[in-house]
Amino acid sequence: MLHNAGLTLSDGTTLDDLINRDMNEVSLRVMNDKELYELEMERVFARTWLLLGHESEIPKAGDYVMRDMAEDNVIVSRDRSGEIHVMLNVCPHRGMKVCTAEAGNAHAHRCIYHGWAFRADGSFIGAPIEKEQMHGNKRSKDELGLKKARVHLYGGLIFATWNKDLSFEDYLGDAKFYLDQLFCRTDNGLEMLGPPQRFVLPCNWKIPGEQSGSDGFHTLTLHRSLMEGGIMGGTAESIYDTAPGMYGVDLSVPQGHTLRCLEAAQTFKMFADVSFEGKSTEERLHLLPPPGITKELIPQLFKNLSEDQVKQLANIPPQVGGMFPNILIAFIFAPRTDGGASGALSLHTYVPKGPDKVEFVNFIFAEKDAPEDVKRDMLQNAIWSTGTSGTIEQDDADTWPQIMRNSRGHMSKTVTLKYQALHGHERPEGWVGGGDLYPGFTKDDTQWAWWMAYYNLMAEA
Amino acid sequence: MVNYATAAIDKTSVLRGLVSTKRVPLGSEVYNRLLETLYDEAAALDERRFDDWVAYLEQDLSYTAPLRLTRNGPNKDRDVVRTMKHFDENYGSILMRTGRLAKSAWAEDPPSRTRRFVTNVRVAESETAGEYEVVSYLYVERSRLDNPDNETISAERRDIWRLVDGAYKLASREIIVDQSTLGMSNFAIFL
Numbered sequence: 001m002l003h004n005a006g007l008t009l010s011d012g013t014t015l016d017d018l019i020n021r022d023m024n025e026v027s028l029r030v031m032n033d034k035e036l037y038e039l040e041m042e043r044v045f046a047r048t049w050l051l052l053g054h055e056s057e058i059p060k061a062g063d064y065v066m067r068d069m070a071e072d073n074v075i076v077s078r079d080r081s082g083e084i085h086v087m088l089n090v091c092p093h094r095g096m097k098v099c100t101a102e103a104g105n106a107h108a109h110r111c112i113y114h115g116w117a118f119r120a121d122g123s124f125i126g127a128p129i130e131k132e133q134m135h136g137n138k139r140s141k142d143e144l145g146l147k148k149a150r151v152h153l154y155g156g157l158i159f160a161t162w163n164k165d166l167s168f169e170d171y172l173g174d175a176k177f178y179l180d181q182l183f184c185r186t187d188n189g190l191e192m193l194g195p196p197q198r199f200v201l202p203c204n205w206k207i208p209g210e211q212s213g214s215d216g217f218h219t220l221t222l223h224r225s226l227m228e229g230g231i232m233g234g235t236a237e238s239i240y241d242t243a244p245g246m247y248g249v250d251l252s253v254p255q256g257h258t259l260r261c262l263e264a265a266q267t268f269k270m271f272a273d274v275s276f277e278g279k280s281t282e283e284r285l286h287l288l289p290p291p292g293i294t295k296e297l298i299p300q301l302f303k304n305l306s307e308d309q310v311k312q313l314a315n316i317p318p319q320v321g322g323m324f325p326n327i328l329i330a331f332i333f334a335p336r337t338d339g340g341a342s343g344a345l346s347l348h349t350y351v352p353k354g355p356d357k358v359e360f361v362n363f364i365f366a367e368k369d370a371p372e373d374v375k376r377d378m379l380q381n382a383i384w385s386t387g388t389s390g391t392i393e394q395d396d397a398d399t400w401p402q403i404m405r406n407s408r409g410h411m412s413k414t415v416t417l418k419y420q421a422l423h424g425h426e427r428p429e430g431w432v433g434g435g436d437l438y439p440g441f442t443k444d445d446t447q448w449a450w451w452m453a454y455y456n457l458m459a460e461a
Numbered sequence: 462m463v464n465y466a467t468a469a470i471d472k473t474s475v476l477r478g479l480v481s482t483k484r485v486p487l488g489s490e491v492y493n494r495l496l497e498t499l500y501d502e503a504a505a506l507d508e509r510r511f512d513d514w515v516a517y518l519e520q521d522l523s524y525t526a527p528l529r530l531t532r533n534g535p536n537k538d539r540d541v542v543r544t545m546k547h548f549d550e551n552y553g554s555i556l557m558r559t560g561r562l563a564k565s566a567w568a569e570d571p572p573s574r575t576r577r578f579v580t581n582v583r584v585a586e587s588e589t590a591g592e593y594e595v596v597s598y599l600y601v602e603r604s605r606l607d608n609p610d611n612e613t614i615s616a617e618r619r620d621i622w623r624l625v626d627g628a629y630k631l632a633s634r635e636i637i638v639d640q641s642t643l644g645m646s647n648f649a650i651f652l
Contacts, residue, residue, distance in 0.1 A: 103532065193544060194544030194546075195545050199646065200644055225561045225564055229560075379546075383546055384554055389548050389649070393647070397646045401646065
């Protein structure tokens with residue numbers, strides 16, 4: 001297994017020099033390297049499945065949104081038959097954007113430059129002045145459509161890939177058992193509450209990327225204000241003794257997806273002094289519904305998930321984590337002082353925009369069947385804690401660019417990032433789901449699994 | 462009223478600027494006092510006197526920043542999206558945010574150095590006596606750490622200021638930013 005990989009940079013540096021698998025160290029240089037970035041576009045972003053949005057954004061035939069697969073601008077559209085398509089927003093004629101709006105409804109996209117027109121499924125309709133055949137005679141109309149990506153809907157989430165071979169099932173792997181509990185648990189599924197918040201940070205995509213590999217530890221320090229606000233239980237003074245929210249079961253799969261599952265009984269203790277002892281799965285769910293689930297929706301969980309999945313949601317729900325390469329999952333408890341719904345459901349994508357820029361895209365959700373007032377609360381919860389102004393992620397957005405800046409220094413970039421606080425795989429008694437499991441205090445195992453998924457893709461020429 | 466029933470994009474609207482036609486003329490006493498209040502408020506925020514800033518806020522405050530979206534054709538001016546926001550605040554959540562800034566809020570510790578430029582102020586009487594619609598342009602220069610390049614943001618603010626015991630208090634503010642993708646790293650500052 002430990003053989004030199006098929007990646008050597010022009011100065012002779014190999015992937016094994018950058019990612020030391022014996023020491024669990026990663027060279028800071030990877031966070032700002034043009035050559036590596038170009039290879040990532042080809043070996044990571046053109047090979048994996050990428051999250052682009054949710055079908056609730058484009059409910060009607062002709063609805064579309066404009067999104068990015070790394071630096072490739074794409075149109076995500078619904079055709080007359082209801083099928084969703086993803087295609088390059090690049091006119092095959094002269095390279096202009098065929099679609100200039102971020103969202104809208106159009107049964108045909110007509111390029112403003114020379115008027116070549118395309119259907120919602122990307123197929124070529126024709127160029128103006130049909131009798132002059134302005135698309136020439138060397139290529140048939142069938143060849144002149146917009147370049148299409150493969151599309152897969154999972155819990156209504158729209159994923160796309162340029163990879164012709166990778167099945168979505170193989171991409172998810174054993175993470176499906178856990179992710180179903182977040183995305184596929186109610187009759188009508190999730191709904192995106194509005195277009196995503198978008199903002200650009202001066203940092204490499206891997207800085208937020210590796211953090212979304214379930215870095216639980218930073219919560220205690222970078223997000224200290226959560227403890228001070230009492231949101232995690234305890235007080236600012238007691239955090240290093242009690243380390244609230246740091247214990248649970250972290251997990252990873254070889255595909256690089258990771259999750260942190262936190263014991264509901266522990267979470268519940270933060271809100272109320274009622275014991276979970278001797279309570280059934282259903283009773284526990286009623287005492288503390290998982291983030292985003294209302295009491296009325298609990299029967300739907302039993303309908304849509306297996307008994308084991310519901311049991312996990314009741315006892316130790318997955319709450320934060322990520323999907324490789326650039327998705328953060330935050331399906332978190334968000335207690336409100338006004339007693340409103342206590343949940344915030346956000347997904348982020350960290351879209352690379354060059355070796356030193358990343359676009360932070362924040363998608364905010366609620367269950368479609370949740371009451372309007374709950375959706376309102378959940379939207380507010382997510383805005384208050386995540387994304388542009390979120391009090392949690394403000395701190396991340398200010399930290400990542402500083403790491404980026406350090407990665408430029410001639411000496412600084414030789415510093416290695418340490419992932420040496422490792423627990424090792426250990427299956428808790430009675431645990432049903434698959435993957436590698438790391439029970440106890442949150443450590444570096446999941447983030448290392450993220451790097452190994454990165455390594456494996458980058459090593460493959 | 463925002464309908465939270467759907468994420469679909471046709472909930473966008475065009476509303477910006479003054480709604481009331483009962484203009485309060487430039488240079489009038491009310492106009493001057495409101496302008497002075499806007500300047501004082503900007504100074505409180507630039508000088509990070511958050512308690513002073515909170516004293517301008519009414520308890521029934523609504524403080525929001527909708528998204529902007531690039532649109533075309535017949536919808537080209539319907540570019541303010543109120544289903545999603547950058548800020549969705551009430552008085553309590555503002556207190557939560559200012560309280561956090563007094564403790565371990567690394568996003569603003571060390572703090573940014575900011576200049577809020579408030580211009581193009583238009584005032585009109587609202588339908589409620591003692592309440593004024595105040596529309597202003599806002600331009601913020603934000604210097605972060607030792608970075609020589611400032612982050613900036615431009616926006617229109619649609620405010621309702623209310624006369625309470627001889628002083629003007631902010632009852633409502635909608636911040637309509639111009640960027641659909643923000644170039645500012647976060648909104649750890651108030652606008």
